[in-house]
Amino acid sequence: MMDAPATPVRPLILLVDDDAYLLALLANALQASGYDVRLASSAKMAVELLADGSRAPDLALIDMHMPDMNGLQLVHSLSAGQPLPFLMMSASSSEVFVRRAAEQGAVAYLVKPIELAQLVPAVITGIARGREIRALHESETKLTAALLGGRETAMAVGVVMERFHVDSESAFGALRQHARSNQRRLVDVATEFLKNSKVASGIAQRLSGRDSRR
Template sequence: MTASENVRSILLVDDDEMLLAYLAEVLQFAGFQIWSATNGQDALQVALDQEPSLALLDINMPGMSGLELARHLRHESAIPFMFLSSLDDMEIVKQATRYGAVGYLVKPVNQSQLLPAITAALARADDIRQLRNNEMSLTAALDAGRETSMAVGLLMMRFRLTRHLAFQKLRDQSRSQRRKISEVAKEMLTQHESSLSQPEKS
């Protein structure tokens, strides 16, 4: 991995160009790569094209609001986001949390607030991403295990074998084909289902 690949990137979205420039300057100085947008539509395009590590979204913008933009990001990408608002309102904070925000900042923002909040949001986003990856790996493993178990049962029934001998037969088949047991099991089940759906010949 090169040094450039280690750089975290932030998408800043706010219709206040002066604030946008200030945030960009502070975060670039801290070593982040920055993309900026002054409206939700442009921000969505940048987000989908560049896939930043984190998006910082102003809640109140003309046109597409930060909440609407967050909804798009949640449905169309895996990009984590945090909100920026001039309102220190608990109801807004709750709403941001419901949308899946990994952080929340209240304007006016100063440097002492900004960097710790961004760092914490990135850490939380990394934790969530890791949990999702673990969950996907576990689901894949469970699916593979279920298919293998069903294929063993099919071989037991077809050849009147014990479970041990049926598994051995499946394992030998996977070795001879130099494929994973789960792949051979899945193919076997697919072929079996296909044969069941074929009309019987008279």
């Protein structure tokens, strides 16, 4: 008997606003559009929700002005462990507030009253941008761990950067791809690269896009 196909996981949205009516309105609209929703009526409640160890939200919609902690302070608190993609909501369209939200990393700024026709497109864009941010964060974390874990790897990344005029992420990615395709440890490939021109040639091909193997 074949197993039933797994049910796709619905994206999870965290809504944070001290306006109970708006929370309910947005929650109903998002749930009807295929999203799971968690509600927080204060910044303190949002912190508690994310500290309970349950699934992290794919995106947060956060009110700029709340009595116990403003939206930007909340984002700073929630993003301490890993980046939290968020849309900022506010009744003010002040350029100062918009700029502050953008500087903090907001993927969009929604002015109240929020038009429901614009809500879902903004959420779709926010989730996509959030995935990009998290992928970059994960890549940077892996790179940092690899560099801290081996002198040879760090040296090889530096040589690749200088020789091929690329950034550290591209250099590390080329070395890692070469190691994976040859079923070898990264540190061994890095050590050989520092001594062997054949490995250097393979890295050059990957950086130039001529080698499509993964």
